[in-house]
Amino acid sequence: MGSVTLRNIRKSYGPVEVLHGIDLDVADGEFVVLVGPSGCGKSTLLRSLAGLETISAGDISIDDKVINGLEPKNRDIAMVFQNYALYPHMKVRENMAFSLKLNKVPKDEIESKVAKAAEILSLTAMLDRYPKQLSGGQRQRVAMGRAIVRDPKVFLFDEPLSNLDAKLRVQMRSEIKELHQRLGTTIVYVTHDQIEAMTMADKIVVMKDGHVEQIGAPLDLYDTPANLFVAGFIGSPSMNFMSCTAQGGKAVLSNGQVLGAAPAGLGEGQAFTAGVRPEHFVIGSGALDAPVTLVEPTGAEIQFTVDIAGDHVLITTRDRVTARLGDTLNLSVEPGKLHAFDPETGARLGGV
């Protein structure tokens, strides 16, 4: 069992508050990803959960037991650090056995646990090497091995893949996900890479400036972002934003052209920020004429940058559209794919 509950977590460094009351529920066995721009407080939250930082207010519980005052070692949590933090003077075997030894686990049990973890992670051949004799990916796996031999209630990962090259990152991403499916242990994972978050998480927590912006399943965040920030942060390439006014149920651009149907629930004449994902434009069937300013074929799809009412708007299509620079595209927005946000607060407006 390993469910985690955070209630109104606040953290200040001196007079500066960096976490402003975080609430989060993590179910047993869930893979939760904290994502957000640099400096938003992801690491701080994770380290508070680990017990490496003391929180200024709030409650942290594991399995409904408040653990606020507990030392890290008494929390039954394992953490994988960004730079792996392997003990350089110990062999891989000793690195993985360290916590078990400290906890006075019998020798043969240590050996079998280390052997099993090494096998899961394909590290068996490396057990007698020192960390400096390993590649980045192997070090990463040792760090995970050190965590899994303990069989803790919760795993914490703080940007574990950011020191790896792009290809290895993709590989390790699926390895961690497989590991999670195999072990079923609760994982809280920090990253600033929204693709990592989308692909791995059962549940994503989007943070900004010490606040939680939205919590939800990856596709829920993608389909119904709660505000402008989440809308722009989740998804790549990111959502296009245009200023509109609601007129007769339509979203009317500043140049008078109609972008599409306005979401229900907007007042007549209400100004709002319209958000449309690049793949939600339909080319060749609409009232909206937009000149092409850039064409970028990526192979699988073509990206067009067009000018809509003075804004650069990115459109992607899987069709082989032959438009060229200076041509005009005839556009409409897929029904129900036009998001509306309050231009002042950024909050989502209307239904979809």
Place this chain on the structure above:
Amino acid sequence: MNPQPRPLYWIGLSIFGLVIATYVLFPIFWLFLASFKTTGELASLPLTFWPVAPTIEAYTALFDTTSQSSQILNWPRLISNSFLVSVSSTLIVLVFGTLAGYAFSRIQFPGRDLILGGLLISRMFQGAALLLPTYRLMNNLGLQDSLLGLTLLYSAFGLPFATWIIASSLREIPFELEESAMMDGASRLQCMVKIVLPLATPALITAAMWHFVGAWSEFAFASILMESSDSKTVTIGLASFVELFTIEFNRVGAAASLVAMPIMLVFFFGQRYFTRGLLAGAVKG
């Protein structure tokens, strides 16, 4: 791309180094050789360089407790005194230097870097200027002419630099290693013993060597503080020996060689760590 260093340059530099080394070491080596000669050979002309009939007579004489000279200078006693003072003050410096160095490297407190730098500056004020005040102080404390007093004094003198060396090297050990160990179930003390100290070994050895050599060869303070013949150390012994037995160069040579031995051993075995540790401290801190 670095141009290959020219061989001529290196040959020249090596020869230059050799000449300097010979110039410096020759008298020492001559004295060492003299310790294996008889008094007769030393007095005869022309002077010999290598001992004609090598003998350890001069050494046995040093340890001959029945001889008249050992009434004045008891070499076994001097040597054990020096060992006692050097080894125990080295241990004290290591223990406190490690604890203080750990605090300097891990705890953020106001003025930390200033104080750490100050530790280094304190080394500049050692020496003659401190002789008299120290003498007064030790007298007031009743610690003059006492091996305990000398041990404490050496520890006090050695602690700042040892702390600085250790702190500089501990700073380079990422704190995340300790955090990781704490997550793994280690207490703060276990972190220190199992993670920090093993990684700081070169610095600890450097600090220990540095201090031991300094304490072993310290002369000025020992000579003003240690009055009775039972509490003297080797450096005082050597100085008075030269006064007493100027003519008997073989005995002077034997005593000097003996006193130099521990230092040479320390450098021989610790050299590797010594240079490495100092460099580690030199780059940062």
